[in-house]
Amino acid sequence: MSNAFPLPVVIVGGGFSGAMLAARLAERGQASVVIDRSDAFGLGVAYSTALAAHRLNVRAGRMSAVADRPADFVDWLTARHPDQADPNGFAPRRLYGLYLRDRLAAVEEARPDLIRRVTGAVVAVDGLTAVLASGERVEGRAIVLATGNPAPRTAAQGGRIIADPWARQALARVQPGDDVLILGAGLTMVDVLLMLEAQGWRGRAAALSRRGLLPRAHGTRHDAPLALPPEALTGPLSARLATARRLAKTHGWRRLMEGYRPITLDLWRAATEVERRRFLRHLRPWWDVHRHRIAPEIADELDGLIASGRLTVRAGRVLAMESTDTSASLRLATRGGTEHALSAPWLIDCTGPGHDAATAPPTAALIASGRARLAASGLGLDLDAEGRVRHADGAPDPALYVLGPPARAAFWETVAVPDIRQRIEALTERLAI
Numbered sequence: 001m002s003n004a005f006p007l008p009v010v011i012v013g014g015g016f017s018g019a020m021l022a023a024r025l026a027e028r029g030q031a032s033v034v035i036d037r038s039d040a041f042g043l044g045v046a047y048s049t050a051l052a053a054h055r056l057n058v059r060a061g062r063m064s065a066v067a068d069r070p071a072d073f074v075d076w077l078t079a080r081h082p083d084q085a086d087p088n089g090f091a092p093r094r095l096y097g098l099y100l101r102d103r104l105a106a107v108e109e110a111r112p113d114l115i116r117r118v119t120g121a122v123v124a125v126d127g128l129t130a131v132l133a134s135g136e137r138v139e140g141r142a143i144v145l146a147t148g149n150p151a152p153r154t155a156a157q158g159g160r161i162i163a164d165p166w167a168r169q170a171l172a173r174v175q176p177g178d179d180v181l182i183l184g185a186g187l188t189m190v191d192v193l194l195m196l197e198a199q200g201w202r203g204r205a206a207a208l209s210r211r212g213l214l215p216r217a218h219g220t221r222h223d224a225p226l227a228l229p230p231e232a233l234t235g236p237l238s239a240r241l242a243t244a245r246r247l248a249k250t251h252g253w254r255r256l257m258e259g260y261r262p263i264t265l266d267l268w269r270a271a272t273e274v275e276r277r278r279f280l281r282h283l284r285p286w287w288d289v290h291r292h293r294i295a296p297e298i299a300d301e302l303d304g305l306i307a308s309g310r311l312t313v314r315a316g317r318v319l320a321m322e323s324t325d326t327s328a329s330l331r332l333a334t335r336g337g338t339e340h341a342l343s344a345p346w347l348i349d350c351t352g353p354g355h356d357a358a359t360a361p362p363t364a365a366l367i368a369s370g371r372a373r374l375a376a377s378g379l380g381l382d383l384d385a386e387g388r389v390r391h392a393d394g395a396p397d398p399a400l401y402v403l404g405p406p407a408r409a410a411f412w413e414t415v416a417v418p419d420i421r422q423r424i425e426a427l428t429e430r431l432a433i
C-alpha cells in the first residue's frame with residue numbers, strides 16, 4: 001500500500017449506513033468506493049418509499065445524519081419543507097430520503113473525487129477486494145459490509161404469496177375488496193397496511209405473529225429518560241424484569257425505555273451468551289414493540305382499522321402455508337394448542353428483514369473459508385467490539401468491518417439512525433487516514 005496514493009475504503013451497500021459513512025469519510029479527506037446493487041444511493045428500503053403516509057418512526061429532531069450537527073435534518077426541513085420542520089414530529093420518510101441524497105451530493109461537490117459510486121451486486125470478498133457479479137473487482141485498504149435490511153425469508157412460495165412486500169409493485173395485484181393474511185404484526189405490517197390503504201384497498205386483514213403484539217406508539221412529546229437504579233441493570237434477568245415492570249408502572253414505560261437507550265450497548269456487552277440468548281428468546285418481542293415505536297398518527301390509523309373490524313391480530317405459530325391459483329391458506333397453532341385453518345386471496349410476508357449471513361453472498365463464502373463465523377447469539381456474523389469480522393478462530397480480521405443492522409451481534413441496537421450514526425463516527429475515526 002502506498003502512502004502517496006492510499007487505497008480507498010470499499011463500502012458494500014449504499015443505503016443510509018454506507019452512503020453516510022462515505023460522506024463522513026470524505027469530510028475527513030478519506031476516499032471511498034460505495035457499491036450498491038441498486039442506484040438508489042442513500043435511500044435503501046427505508047427511505048425509497050414515495051408514500052406520504054410512510055412516516056419516520058423516530059422524531060425529526062433525532063434523525064440528523066451527522067453526529068456533531070444534531071439539528072441538521074430539522075434545518076434541512078426548515079429550508080425545504082417548513083411545514084414538516086417540527087423536531088417533535090415524524091416527517092415522511094420520502095423527505096428523509098431526499099435529505100440523505102442532498103447531504104451525499106453536497107459532500108461530493110465539496111470534496112470532489114473522494115466518493116466513487118459503483119452500481120452492482122457484490123458476490124464475494126477476496127482479501128481486500130470486493131468482487132461484483134459482473135466480474136469487476138474493487139480493491140480497498142479496508143472493506144465495510146453495510147448490506148442492511150434484506151428481503152424477508154419466506155418459508156413458502158406460490159402465486160398468492162407476496163414474499164417481498166418491499167419489492168416494486170408487490171402489492172399491485174391486491175384488489176380493493178381482497179382480504180389478506182399477513183405474517184408478522186410489526187413495523188413491516190404497518191407499512192404494508194398503509195400502502196394498501198393508499199391504493200384504495202377496503203378488504204380485511206388478519207395479522208399473525210407468535211405473540212400477537214403490535215408496535216406501541218410514541219407519546220406526543222419526547223419522554224425524559226428515567227435514571228435506572230442498579231437493580232434494573234445487574235443480577236438475574238428475571239429480577240431485572242420485575243424491577244423494570246415496577247418502574248414502568250410508576251414512571252411510564254416510555255420513560256423506562258428512554259432510560260435504557262444510552263446504556264443498551266453496555267448492557268449487551270456485559271451480558272453472557274446465555275443471557276443474550278435468554279433475552280432474545282423470551283424478551284425480544286416485548287423489547288422490540290416498546291423500543292421501535294410508531295408515530296402517534298399512524299397508531300391512530302391502526303386503531304381505526306382494528307375498531308372497524310378490518311384488522312385482527314392473532315397469536316400463534318404457523319404450521320404450514322400453501323398457495324393455489326386463487327388463494328393462500330395456512331394452519332395456525334394458537335398458544336393454547338388449538339389449530340385454525342385460515343385462507344384469503346393473498347398472504348403477505350411481513351416478518352421483516354430476513355437476515356441470513358449463513359447463506360447470503362458474500363458472507364456465506366467468508367464463513368466457508370474460515371474468514372468469518374456466526375455469532376452464538378444467532379444474530380449474524382460474530383464481530384469484535386469495533387465491528388470487525390471474527391475469523392473461525394475468533395481473531396478479528398484487521399480490515400473487514402460490518403456496519404448497520406447486520407452488526408447486531410456486537411451492538412444489538414444498531415438498526416435505527418441514532419444508533420448507526422454513532423457507529424459511523426467510530427468507524428470514521430478508525431478508517432480515515
Ligand SMILES: Cc1cc2nc3c(=O)[nH]c(=O)nc-3n(C[C@H](O)[C@H](O)[C@H](O)COP(=O)(O)OP(=O)(O)OC[C@H]3O[C@@H](n4cnc5c(N)ncnc54)[C@H](O)[C@@H]3O)c2cc1C
Pocket residue numbers: 012013014015016017018019035036037038043044045046047055056057058093120121122123146147148149150191361362403404405415416417418
Ligand atoms: C421500512 C423501514 C423503515 C424504517 N424507518 C426508520 C425510521 O423511520 N427511522 C430510523 O431511524 N430507522 C428506520 N429504519 C431502520 C433502518 O435500518 C435504518 O434507518 C437505515 O435505513 C439502515 O440503512 P442501511 O444502509 O444499514 O440498510 P439498507 O437501507 O437496507 O441499505 C443496504 C443497501 O445495501 C445494498 N446491498 C445489500 N447487499 C448488497 C450486495 N451484496 N451488493 C451490493 N449492494 C448490496 C442494498 O441494495 C441496500 O441499498 C427503517 C427500516 C425499514 C426497513
